Amino acid sequence: MSTRSPHIVWFRRDLRVRDNPALTAACADGGPVLAVYVHSPRDAGPWGPGGASRWWLHHSLAALTSDLNRLGIPLLLLRGPTRSALLSLCSRVQARAVSWNRRYEPGSIEVDKRLKAQLAAQGVVAQSFNGSLLIEPWQITTGVGSPYRVFTPFWRKAQTLVQAEPGLPAPEPRRNHFVVDAPGLTLESLKLLPRIPWAGGLAATWQPGEAGAHSRLERFLVESIQGYREGRDYPQKQSTSGLSPHLAFGEVSPRQVLAAVHAHWNSGMGLTPDADFFVRELFWREFSYHLLFHFPNTPTENLNADFDTFAWRQPDPVLLKAWQQGRTGLPIVDAGMRELWKTGTMHNRVRMLVASVLTKNLRYHWLHGARWFWDTLVDADLANNTQGWQWTAGTGADAAPYFRIFNPVTQGERFDPEGGYVRRFVPELAEVPTRFIHQPWLLPPAEQARLGLAGTPYVRPLIDLASSRTEALAAYKTRGD
Numbered sequence: 001m002s003t004r005s006p007h008i009v010w011f012r013r014d015l016r017v018r019d020n021p022a023l024t025a026a027c028a029d030g031g032p033v034l035a036v037y038v039h040s041p042r043d044a045g046p047w048g049p050g051g052a053s054r055w056w057l058h059h060s061l062a063a064l065t066s067d068l069n070r071l072g073i074p075l076l077l078l079r080g081p082t083r084s085a086l087l088s089l090c091s092r093v094q095a096r097a098v099s100w101n102r103r104y105e106p107g108s109i110e111v112d113k114r115l116k117a118q119l120a121a122q123g124v125v126a127q128s129f130n131g132s133l134l135i136e137p138w139q140i141t142t143g144v145g146s147p148y149r150v151f152t153p154f155w156r157k158a159q160t161l162v163q164a165e166p167g168l169p170a171p172e173p174r175r176n177h178f179v180v181d182a183p184g185l186t187l188e189s190l191k192l193l194p195r196i197p198w199a200g201g202l203a204a205t206w207q208p209g210e211a212g213a214h215s216r217l218e219r220f221l222v223e224s225i226q227g228y229r230e231g232r233d234y235p236q237k238q239s240t241s242g243l244s245p246h247l248a249f250g251e252v253s254p255r256q257v258l259a260a261v262h263a264h265w266n267s268g269m270g271l272t273p274d275a276d277f278f279v280r281e282l283f284w285r286e287f288s289y290h291l292l293f294h295f296p297n298t299p300t301e302n303l304n305a306d307f308d309t310f311a312w313r314q315p316d317p318v319l320l321k322a323w324q325q326g327r328t329g330l331p332i333v334d335a336g337m338r339e340l341w342k343t344g345t346m347h348n349r350v351r352m353l354v355a356s357v358l359t360k361n362l363r364y365h366w367l368h369g370a371r372w373f374w375d376t377l378v379d380a381d382l383a384n385n386t387q388g389w390q391w392t393a394g395t396g397a398d399a400a401p402y403f404r405i406f407n408p409v410t411q412g413e414r415f416d417p418e419g420g421y422v423r424r425f426v427p428e429l430a431e432v433p434t435r436f437i438h439q440p441w442l443l444p445p446a447e448q449a450r451l452g453l454a455g456t457p458y459v460r461p462l463i464d465l466a467s468s469r470t471e472a473l474a475a476y477k478t479r480g481d
């Protein structure tokens with residue numbers, strides 16, 4: 001094989017140049033390096049990137065192209081199907097090897113396995129690495145050798161297996177550039193950007209790409225990690241890291257995050273309680289991947305089979321739309337759904353509340369919510385989204401029991417006591433006195449009229465919390481009958 005044969009790095013959800021084991025391995029090989037990204041939403045079946053993720057992907061690929069250019073590595077964009085695109089590229093450029101970082105979604109595992117075998121048959125070296133997890137899903141088992149289904153013991157064991165280690169540095173810039181004979185596609189031709197003006201709010205909130213990920217991490221460590229343990233539950237405080245889309249697209253690795261937390265907040269006696277609590281959340285992400293890998297049907301099927309006979313209701317399109325658009329009349333639920341639409345994210349506690357209302361008060365199957373989140377979240381991640389929905393719906397293994405139904409009024413009063421979060425995202429309620437902000441329907445009618453609320457769902461919510469709760473509990477008791 002010619003010494004000009006390139007080593008291909010196949011990028012997926014690892015859109016970074018630092019701490020990227022596949023890129024490091026390719027560069028260490030000595031010859032020219034060619035980077036490739038294959039856009040192939042069909043390979044992911046129903047879980048191809050949703051609208052918000054496509055927006056993110058566009059900007060993240062743009063950032064990666066410049067970061068790689070600085071290293072003297074061209075990034076070629078191709079269209080799928082993935083395997084045939086990669087195999088024909090390998091023949092065209094006479095690739096010597098292909099390296100990539102592993103994915104854990106069932107569809108990706110299938111593509112990788114077959115690709116590895118076909119590359120080997122063509123005489124091309126194929127190597128895969130762990131670039132997205134602190135611990136591989138198969139490296140941790142219970143005492144009897146089975147996968148974990150409960151978080152706390154998983155977390156206890158995982159802590160004994162994972163060390164905080166600095167990530168790999170970016171490779172040195174290349175001297176021997178690889179010149180691609182035929183250019184790939186342009187980023188614009190992938191048509192990832194939405195055609196509606198919706199993306200303005202995303203651009204105002206986020207900076208996709210590796211530089212954006214690291215500035216967010218730095219800011220979090222300096223400004224917010226202290227007080228995280230308490231502050232993380234209050235949606236108005238913005239005390240969480242905002243790293244989830246950066247982690248979902250692999251612009252920063254969990255190993256880099258863990259190392260940075262240790263470098264900043266290790267008091268010498270160990271992590272401070274706030275930092276420790278934050279690290280615990282990183283392990284929730286690990287746990288989600290562990291579950292997805294060992295229970296690959298869970299993106300569409302209940303982990304707890306007891307729920308397979310549960311009497312979910314057929315969604316009423318009007319109510320489902322009201323939930324999606326944040327017009328149910330329940331202030332904190334509407335604020336969350338509008339935050340999602342406007343910024344591509346939603347605070348974790350509010351995610352739990354809106355999911356509880358959908359799966360318990362409305363009694364719609366959690367997949368209706370998971371699919372909406374998939375389309376609208378910039379951090380849409382099959383492992384975390386599946387785990388989050390199944391946990392809240394009560395259908396997961398280590399889940400909030402179905403009969404524990406969140407009350408959005410009391411939750412709002414507890415976690416948004418001044419109503420600042422509601423006022424920010426539901427401007428109709430901006431003038432409502434704090435005492436009534438989470439139940440404006442209790443305002444005297446004259447006040448409702450003065451505030452312009454008459455005739456809106458805020459004087460008569462579309463969901464009756466008390467009766468829907470009773471019905472949900474009755475359905476739970478009789479499931480399987």
Ligand SMILES: Cc1cc2nc3c(=O)[nH]c(=O)nc-3n(C[C@H](O)[C@H](O)[C@H](O)COP(=O)(O)OP(=O)(O)OC[C@H]3O[C@@H](n4cnc5c(N)ncnc54)[C@H](O)[C@@H]3O)c2cc1C
Nearest residue numbers: 240241242243244281282284285348379380381384385388
């Ligand atoms: C119904 C529902 C759906 C969800 N869908 C997603 C999703 O598609 N993608 C996603 O990344 N997270 C999802 N989550 C988990 C969680 O809400 C987000 O990870 C978190 O809000 C992201 O904000 P942050 O980065 O500021 O989190 P931080 O509090 O700063 O946490 C740091 C990191 O830890 C991880 N993490 C935090 N909480 C969780 C959790 N409960 N489960 C798994 N990992 C966690 C994330 O990677 C996060 O970036 C979902 C939760 C629920 C209840």
